Amino acid sequence: MKRDISAKLFIKAKKAIPGGVNSPVRACRSVGMDPVFIQRAEGSKLFDADGNSFIDYIGSWGPMILGHRHPQVICAIEDVLSRGTSFGAPTDLEVELAEMVISAVPSVEMVRMVNSGTEATMSAVRLARGVTGRDLVIKFDGCYHGHGDTFLVEAGSGVATLGIPGSPGVPKACVQNTLSLPYNDTQRLQEVFAEKGKTVAAVIVEPVAGNMGLVPPDLAFLKTLRKLTQGHGAVLIFDEVMTGFRVAYGGVQALHGIMPDLTCMGKVIGGGLPVGAYGGKAEIMSNIAPEGPVYQAGTLSGNPVAMAAGIATLKILKEPGFYETLEACSAKLEKGLKEAAEEAGISIVINRVGSMLGLFFTDKPVSNFAEAQKSNVNLFATYYKGMLEHGIYLAPSQYETAFVSSAHSNTDIEETVRAASKVFDGLGI
């Protein structure tokens, strides 16, 4: 596969941008490679600067649930563009998207739009601290909530991939107010609440974890979390930035009927443009400025172009059968990969929830971060390179999730499984 143009661009990029990238995992360091530079995308495919094409399972790290350049989304964006790109004043589009979110996500009565998932989680935690008058935030090992100071303790995604425990530049005082516990460990949770429950401002959790690879929740764990936070006056925050409108139209909370106090959203909600949102009970949300004292603002928040892309995306997701079709396609991929690994005599574990899929090279179940870390990352790197060579574009780390979109065809899935078969055979020990 020719990569000359990408290689040249990367040399220039590294001089101008730290690490040559605007978000760390894109650099592909953990798999020992340089990134390919993408020129355009269409449906399930990406096309790079050297003219190679790939079946895309990153989907811009989650947002592209409809695939790239869905005609209805492009049309909605173009319609707004003809009227302007940003007004810094209220528009009907913001209200429309807010109402769609409220009717989709069961626990959300009011919602505030921001520009990224990071902004949503930072703001939700500030709100939780503001209304409880407490400082302590509990999170879980391997969960990623964006790059806010509070969350850079035992974090997932790029932080896990780079193998760093936290980050320089985060004040000690800040981290002292964050407690990170093992995911899915109900007993540990009960012990910590027995001791510190009354000082906890918020518990933030990925209700399906997608930033340590894919790790589904133990439902007893989520239910206990709900009970304990309620009993101790702490705010339960579901970080559904990845899972919202992805695992189901109403997110994980709709899937399992467990209701948080606040929900963070992002990714899919912006239809490929930069949008985040946080919402929840009106009683809590009404504490945000200008209605209440908790300050949060944004020059481009509720941007009309982004709102239009979000609205157009959600309209399609709402169509009957959308998630059923996506599920069938994702199940076919899971089955194909499992069979291919088995035939090659390679031990893998695939965790999947809907169109989110994580693949670990291990023979033991993966239900938390410690278990994910025991998987063979060297095999993963070889697998990644092999798949890329066959035109399959996966996330360059086992600590990320693969995303299937509605643009993936049966042929795409079959081609992917055929590629995996060859790559698994080559891994044979």
Ligand SMILES: *Cc1c(COP(=O)(O)O)cnc(C)c1O
């Ligand atoms: C991606 C992600 C974030 C951060 O969102 P950004 O838009 O990258 O700031 C937060 N939480 C979860 C669960 C995510 O997957």
